[in-house]
Structure formats: C-alpha cells, structure tokens
Amino acid sequence: MSGKLGLIVGSGASALGLEVVARAPTHTPYGAPSSPILTSEIAGRRIVWIARHGEEGGIAPHEINYRANLWALYQHGVRQCVGINVVGAIEEGFSPGDIAVPEQLIDYTWGRESTFGGRDGRVLHAEFAEPFSRTLTARLVEAARESGYDVRRGVYGVTQGPRLETIAEIARMARDGCTMVGMTAMPEASLARELGMDYAICALAVNYAAGRGPSNEGIHDQIERYLRDGMPRIARIVEYLVREHAASAAV
Numbered sequence: 001m002s003g004k005l006g007l008i009v010g011s012g013a014s015a016l017g018l019e020v021v022a023r024a025p026t027h028t029p030y031g032a033p034s035s036p037i038l039t040s041e042i043a044g045r046r047i048v049w050i051a052r053h054g055e056e057g058g059i060a061p062h063e064i065n066y067r068a069n070l071w072a073l074y075q076h077g078v079r080q081c082v083g084i085n086v087v088g089a090i091e092e093g094f095s096p097g098d099i100a101v102p103e104q105l106i107d108y109t110w111g112r113e114s115t116f117g118g119r120d121g122r123v124l125h126a127e128f129a130e131p132f133s134r135t136l137t138a139r140l141v142e143a144a145r146e147s148g149y150d151v152r153r154g155v156y157g158v159t160q161g162p163r164l165e166t167i168a169e170i171a172r173m174a175r176d177g178c179t180m181v182g183m184t185a186m187p188e189a190s191l192a193r194e195l196g197m198d199y200a201i202c203a204l205a206v207n208y209a210a211g212r213g214p215s216n217e218g219i220h221d222q223i224e225r226y227l228r229d230g231m232p233r234i235a236r237i238v239e240y241l242v243r244e245h246a247a248s249a250a251v
C-alpha cells in the first residue's frame with residue numbers, strides 16, 4: 001500500500017495522547033481546515049493529522065469544513081487517511097467500549113458541502129459503491145486484532161446532529177441495516193474518494209444508540225467515560241498500523 005498515512009481525529013483526540021511536535025497553519029481554496037496540520041510521533045514516525053472538531057473541540061459535526069480538511073491533508077501528501085470516530089451502538093451485541101471498522105455507510109446528513117466539483121464543465125459522480133478502501137480497512141482490522149481486540153464490522157449510519165437521535169429514528173436506521181451511528185463519516189469518506197485517497201474508519205462505541213441500551217440517562221457522562229477508557233486502545237491500533245505501514249513502505 002503506497003502513500004503517506006494521515007489521520008482525522010474526532011472526539012476524544014486528547015485521550016488519544018498524541019503529543020503535537022509541529023503545527024502547520026494551512027489555507028485551502030475551500031477555507032480553513034478544522035485545525036492546522038498537526039504532526040505527532042507515532043511508533044517513531046512523524047504522522048500528520050487534523051483535529052476534526054478543532055484543537056479546542058468546539059466545531060460541531062455539521063459545522064466542520066470537510067472539504068478544507070481533506071484538501072489540506074492531500075496537500076500535505078496524505079494518500080492513506082484513517083478517520084478516528086466515536087459512534088453509538090445500534091446492533092444487538094455491540095456495546096459501548098467495542099471497536100468497529102465499518103464496511104458500509106448510509107448517509108442521512110443534509111446541507112453539507114459534499115463535493116469538490118467536476119472539471120471542464122463536467123459533473124463528478126464519484127464511484128462510491130464501497131465507501132471505504134478495502135486495503136486500508138483490512139489493515140485496520142488486522143492492526144486491531146494483532147493488538148488483541150475484537151473488531152466489529154458493519155454499517156455506519158451518518159446523522160446530521162448535533163443532537164442525538166430519537167428512539168424511532170434509531171429503530172428506522174436499524175431497519176435500514178445500520179449497526180452503528182455517528183455524525184462525521186460523511187462527506188469525509190466521499191471527499192476522500194474524489195481526491196483518490198484511500199480512506200477507512202476506526203470507530204469506538206461510546207454509548208448505546210437511543211432505545212438500544214438499558215437507559216439513556218446520564219449519557220454524556222457515559223460517553224466521557226468510554227472515551228477516556230477506549231482511546232488508549234485506539235492509540236495502540238494506530239501505533240500498530242503506523243509500524244506496519246512504515247515496514248511495507250520500506251520494501
């Protein structure tokens with residue numbers, strides 16, 4: 001697998017424990033990305049990443065400048081992009097604390113800037129039957145399993161937010177085939193595809209989606225707790241991935 005590896009890190013970025021060693025403010029034709037291009041050392045390699053919700057964490061899912069984020073990473077040479085996301089668990093048997101690498105998605109978002117547009121007066125219809133890169137997804141699954149964690153696959157339903165969903169909305173999403181719910185996989189995945197970048201997601205479940213668990217009481221405390229406990233495991237997976245990526249790039 002070729003090309004520089006980069007990350008887009010969502011909620012819980014600080015719990016991932018990435019020490020920033022460089023910050024490159026970046027401008028794009030689409031405006032400013034959520035954060036400068038950040039550089040951290042992972043497994044002895046310098047890896048660039050963007051804080052999806054901003055370094056201070058105040059950018060809501062529907063306010064994220066997805067185009068600028070993807071463009072900025074591309075400009076910095078990233079061709080393999082891993083999104084670190086948190087999700088609510090829908091599927092039975094999928095619980096907070098579990099890790100998932102989705103294989104499909106359904107997009108319920110609206111009103112987001114979702115294309116870079118075509119060239120020479122042509123509309124761009126990106127091929128998107130498989131929204132995640134097979135090779136990068138396989139590497140993530142391997143990285144998780146080799147790090148000692150079970151990994152769920154499944155279908156990521158992308159909601160608009162920033163509010164959480166109703167019980168009826170989650171029931172509908174379950175009927176649609178969604179096994180997890182989050183707010184940020186789109187248009188991130190399709191913009192990556194437009195740029196020809198490999199893109200995959202490593203997701204941490206931090207709560208039961210509405211109506212799926214015992215109770216939605218105290219959900220925000222629950223989310224915080226699962227973020228704090230789960231992110232170090234995601235960090236280990238990313239470390240393994242970086243090491244393997246570096247090894248394969250060297251041959």
Ligand code: HPA
Nearest residue numbers: 086087088181182183209
């Ligand atoms: N719904 C939508 N997005 C989420 C959730 C949820 O329950 N949990 C984490 N991100």
